[in-house]
Amino acid sequence: MNTNAPGSATATPESADAHWVRISDYDAKNGWGDAAATAARSRWCCEQLEAGQILFFDGIPYDFPQTDRDFLLEQRQSDSRIHKNISYRPRQDMLRGSVADSKEDIQRLHNIMRHFSEEVTGLLKRVLQPYAAHWALDYASYRPEEEQNRDLSLHKRNDLLHVDAFPSRPTRGGRILRCFTNINPTRSRNWLTTDRFNTLAEKFARNAGLEEIARSGDTSSFLNTLKRALGMKIVDRSAYDKFMLRFHDYLKENSDFQQNTTKIHIAFPPMATWMCYTDSVPHAVLSGQYALEQTFIIPLKALVTPEKSPIRVLEKLAGRPLARESAVG
Ligand code: SIN
Ligand code: FE
16 A cells, blocks of 8 residues: 655655656746746646646645635534535535525635635636636535545445546536645645556446447437426436446445555645546545535546547547547547
């Protein structure tokens, strides 16, 4: 078992270069300096993410006032079986899952989440420049519960290794990119990771039902028309979306994989910020409390190495397209 601790003297070179990279030359105020340096470094960062790396910053590389962090440390959330986290939807400017006592506190929490979302968006515009014109800004969340020993159903458990897929927001091959900050003043947020997506796909995709799902194709338009006529909510999933949802559950259900796969521990220290494609970096959070996260959906056309994306990896294995607009290759 590897121990891999960014920010700590115990990180070993073998493990340190394996699954995360430290971005130590980025300055919160001046970024990477001039336009040419920013273009080169930000393209490199996109390449690293697309190769399955976690990008790690030692501190908070954007504005996050201490008073806001202090306020967040006092917040709880509503019944965690209903809402896993406190969430913020930037496009609707909507907050969900808070049980703050007063109207003023709810408003304050809302303002803090809005500011967090805007600041992280600004950070990624600089750090991941090639994506900025194309991404869809997804939800942000605040995670105030201790992750160790949470009482969640198997498929909702965060302490089992998995890759992310959203039941309500199909991406048709678009990527799920998430940026996290640990605001816990004293404790690290402790993750596990394991082999990269292509290795997991080679090992398990067939067993998880890839070929059958690939043959079934997109959700049928007849079924959608029928559902629409009945006033039902439609989630238009491609074969890729169906497989990714299945794979998320399959990995969590697979106790042999959970127990025996190579485990790499990563401890994200207080105030660390990190980002990765959580649809392909297998992850589990073993312990930690008080983290924030902002999600972005990056379309295939914005990727600098689209051939490495999970949809392309899976299409090669399945031998056929997994979303209407995509092609094998
Ligand atoms: C997850 O996406 O599985 C949870 C990661 C975290 O909250 O640290
Ligand atoms: Fe996850």
